[in-house]
Amino acid sequence: MTVLREKPVLTAAPAEVGVRKNRINPLPQVAMLCWAVVTALPLLWAVVSSVKSDDEILNSPWSLPASPHFDNWARAWTSANIGRYFLNSLIVVGGALLLTMFLGALVAYALARYDFRGNRLIYYTFVAAMFFPVFLALVPLFFVVQRLGLLGTYPGLILVYAAYAVPFTVFFLHAFFRTLPSEIAEAAFLDGCSHGAVFFRVMLPLARPGLTAVGIFNFLGLWNQYLLPLVLNPDPDRYVLAQGLAALSVSQGYRSDWGGLFAGLTIAMLPVLVAYVAFQRHIRAGMTAGAVK
Amino acid sequence: MRHGRWRFLLGALVPALVLHVVFVLSPYAQAFYLSLTDWTGVAGEAHYVGAGNYARLGGDSLFLDAVRNNAVMLVVVPFVTIAIGLGLASLLRKGRGAGGYQIVYFFPQLLSLVVIGVLWGFVYNPNTGLLNSGLRAVGLGSLAQSWLAEPVFALAAVMAVLVWSSVGFYVVLFRAAIDGIPPELYEAALLDGAGAWTTFRRITVPLVRETVQVAFVYLGIAALDGFAVVQVMTVGPGGPDGATEVIGLSLYRNAFTYGKFGYASAMGVALFFATLTLAVLALRAGRRERLELA
Numbered sequence: 001m002t003v004l005r006e007k008p009v010l011t012a013a014p015a016e017v018g019v020r021k022n023r024i025n026p027l028p029q030v031a032m033l034c035w036a037v038v039t040a041l042p043l044l045w046a047v048v049s050s051v052k053s054d055d056e057i058l059n060s061p062w063s064l065p066a067s068p069h070f071d072n073w074a075r076a077w078t079s080a081n082i083g084r085y086f087l088n089s090l091i092v093v094g095g096a097l098l099l100t101m102f103l104g105a106l107v108a109y110a111l112a113r114y115d116f117r118g119n120r121l122i123y124y125t126f127v128a129a130m131f132f133p134v135f136l137a138l139v140p141l142f143f144v145v146q147r148l149g150l151l152g153t154y155p156g157l158i159l160v161y162a163a164y165a166v167p168f169t170v171f172f173l174h175a176f177f178r179t180l181p182s183e184i185a186e187a188a189f190l191d192g193c194s195h196g197a198v199f200f201r202v203m204l205p206l207a208r209p210g211l212t213a214v215g216i217f218n219f220l221g222l223w224n225q226y227l228l229p230l231v232l233n234p235d236p237d238r239y240v241l242a243q244g245l246a247a248l249s250v251s252q253g254y255r256s257d258w259g260g261l262f263a264g265l266t267i268a269m270l271p272v273l274v275a276y277v278a279f280q281r282h283i284r285a286g287m288t289a290g291a292v293k
Numbered sequence: 294m295r296h297g298r299w300r301f302l303l304g305a306l307v308p309a310l311v312l313h314v315v316f317v318l319s320p321y322a323q324a325f326y327l328s329l330t331d332w333t334g335v336a337g338e339a340h341y342v343g344a345g346n347y348a349r350l351g352g353d354s355l356f357l358d359a360v361r362n363n364a365v366m367l368v369v370v371p372f373v374t375i376a377i378g379l380g381l382a383s384l385l386r387k388g389r390g391a392g393g394y395q396i397v398y399f400f401p402q403l404l405s406l407v408v409i410g411v412l413w414g415f416v417y418n419p420n421t422g423l424l425n426s427g428l429r430a431v432g433l434g435s436l437a438q439s440w441l442a443e444p445v446f447a448l449a450a451v452m453a454v455l456v457w458s459s460v461g462f463y464v465v466l467f468r469a470a471i472d473g474i475p476p477e478l479y480e481a482a483l484l485d486g487a488g489a490w491t492t493f494r495r496i497t498v499p500l501v502r503e504t505v506q507v508a509f510v511y512l513g514i515a516a517l518d519g520f521a522v523v524q525v526m527t528v529g530p531g532g533p534d535g536a537t538e539v540i541g542l543s544l545y546r547n548a549f550t551y552g553k554f555g556y557a558s559a560m561g562v563a564l565f566f567a568t569l570t571l572a573v574l575a576l577r578a579g580r581r582e583r584l585e586l587a
Contacts, residue, residue: 025489028384035381036397039461042416043400045423049415061426103309110305114298122306129317133517133568135541136561139554140323143334144316163316166309195301224405226521227541231549242407246525249411258421265411272403284399284465 043269050262057258072259073267080257082264084237085244091154092229092240093222096161100218101211103162104169109199109207111170112177113185123174129167138231145232152235160228165218172217176210177203216283223272241268327558334552346559356560358535359543362448363517366455366539367571371512374456375505378463383497385464386471395468398461406458410525413454417441417526441527444536451537454522459515463508470504471497510575517567520545540564 049057051068077083111123141160142151150156180203188198204211226242233239239247245268248261276283328346332339350356381398385391401409416423417440425437440450474496482492498505520541524530531538531546540560548557 032381032384032390032394035377035460036394038457039397039401042412042423046412046415058421061421061423062430103312106305107309110302114302116302122310125310125318126313129313129321131568131572132321133514133561133564135518135520135544136324136565137317137320138544138561139327139548139558140320141316142548144320159312160316163312166313167317170309195297196304199301199305220403224407226405226407231545242405245411246407249414249525261411262415265408265415268408269404273400276400276403280396280399283403284395 046262046269047266050259050266052259052262054256054258057262069259072263075257076260076263076267080248080260080264081239081244082241082248082267085239085241086267088154088238088244089223089241092157092161093219095154095158096165096222097215097219099158099162100165100169100222101215104166104214105173105204105207105211106199107166108170108173109177109203112174113182113203123170126167126170129164130171134164134227138227142231152233152238154238157229157233157238157240160232161222161225164228165222169214169218172214173207173210176207180206212282213285216279220272220283324558324561327555328562330555332555334554339555342555346556347563349556350559350563353543355531355535355538356540356543359531359538359540362536362538363519363540363567365448366452366516366519367513369452370455370459370516371509373452374459374463374512375508377456377460378508379467379498379501379505381460381464382467382471383493385468391468395461395465398464400461401458402462404458406521407525409454409458410522413450413457413522414441414526417450441537442533444533447527447533447536451519451523451527454526455515455519459512463512466504466508467501470501474500506575506578510572513571513575514568517564517571540567 045061048064049061050072051070052065052072053069056063056065107122107126111119145151145156145160148156150159184206185198185202188202193201224242225240226246229240229243230246233243236247245264248264327339329341329343330339331342331345381394385394404412415421419425419437419439419442424440425434428434428437438446440446478496478500479492482496487495518541519539523537523539523542524545527537529537531542540563544557544560544564547553547560
């Protein structure tokens with residue numbers, strides 16, 4: 001592209017050549033760099049602040065710490081309960097992700113590869129739910145969960161998280177299972193495999209790229225969930241990370257410990273950053289593919 | 294074989310359907326009914342009030358603030374995000390280090406809106422925040438504000454955060470769409486002596502139009518929400534004086550602070566129709582564009 005770009009310069013009038021040469025237009029580079037700074041600066045600032053003393057945070061917000069205070073992190077992890085919230089998030093998101101992928105893949109496969117009456121109806125029942133704002137369901141959902149005695153419990157959160165993540169999973173994997181060749185499945189049937197065996201041993205492994213993409217998408221969505229736990233998970237001992245962090249930032253008692261709060265924030269960002277660096281290409285591909293579908 | 298087939302289908306579909314009906318479909322259906330009652334959470338004490346809740350919405354000044362703010366966000370956030378995202382995506386097409394930039398731009402998309410809200414709460418802090426201390430450091434201290442405490446700036450500050458967090462995603466989305474444009478078109482434009490701006494306007498924009506429409510729907514739905522950032526970051530939350538109130542926050546407060554569950558459900562129904570209208574309008578616009586291109 002850069003080679004091509006210079007061609008018109010050669011054909012241009014000689015008087016213009018000098019002017020154009022000076023103009024290896026710096027503007028695009030500047031614009032791209034600017035947005036990179038705007039994006040990265042607040043994040044870097046939070047990370048640096050997480051190892052500064054309160055005095056340094058309050059009096060010199062732009063400077064580096066004289067000596068790194070990793071005790072902020074230790075304090076956030078233990079006395080501010082970030083460690084506990086982290087564990088709660090892992091349990092709830094882990095459970096919900098497994099359940100979502102299992103149920104979502106089963107439904108998507110059954111609807112994509114079997115013809116029966118009501119197939120379309122079931123498909124649209126799931127897919128239509130994607131277009132409803134969760135806020136609409138919020139009040140009745142609270143009472144449904146309460147009546148089942150699941151308010152503020154891990155199973156309650158896991159079931160609700162999964163229920164709201166399954167529709168997109170079905171939608172995404174339905175299209176995916178349709179594209180898989182049917183010859184292999186037919187051969188497996190002829191070999192005497194049951195329907196379940198064909199699904200688990202043959203089709204599921206074939207669908208791995210689709211499962212990875214939607215799995216990453218679901219993990220991020222569930223990990224960042226805030227509205228559902230805010231309403232359905234009132235017990236501070238069971239707070240998930242987002243909830244715990246929000247509670248910390250508003251709780252008056254904690255206001256004085258700036259270093260601890262920045263440390264908590266950094267701890268909340270870190271696993272996402274590590275996962276992103278490791279899988280960034282998959283993540284970007286998976287998330288944008290989900291959007292265009 | 295037939296027997297096994299039905300057993301498999303039932304086993305595959307029934308558990309997910311039960312979950313779906315109990316936790317998704319039935320709450321959505323109940324919300325419409327509850328919105329017609331004065332229910333305050335006591336079993337058996339729901340009285341049918343017809344459209345009473347909806348009539349009260351029109352006289353609830355805080356709710357009207359929320360509607361106004363969501364409407365402003367609905368116009369500003371998608372427009373600004375798409376403008377920046379499309380601009381950066383087309384610069385990345387030929388810029389050096391495009392891959393690296395894309396990695397940085399995309400990262401905020403992965404963060405929870407709570408993390409983003411807490412982070413930007415710090416950035417906007419009037420005394421020790423990144424923004425004001427930065428302004429003072431470069432001699433622009435007179436521009437320093439209590440960003441979240443001034444009614445004039447608070448909503449803009451919230452919208453800036455929403456734009457900041459979503460631009461990266463749309464850069465990647467638009468970049469993929471632009472990569473799908475045949476390079477010959479760009480080469481031909483270059484040979485015809487078209488400048489960068491003309492190429493952008495005449496080739497890039499028309500050919501990524503469908504992706505832009507998808508982006509509008511997604512950003513519009515996000516702008517009708519805004520709950521997490523507002524709830525975590527703003528004073529009140531929703532303040533000062535309703536300047537950053539959003540529909541979701543009004544709904545949440547009426548339901549879970551005041552216990553006015555019927556009234557809150559009416560807000561949910563209103564939000565649902567707003568979302569539905571947005572999606573339908575966008576889809577119809579999309580159809581018309583396709584006809585034009587054909």
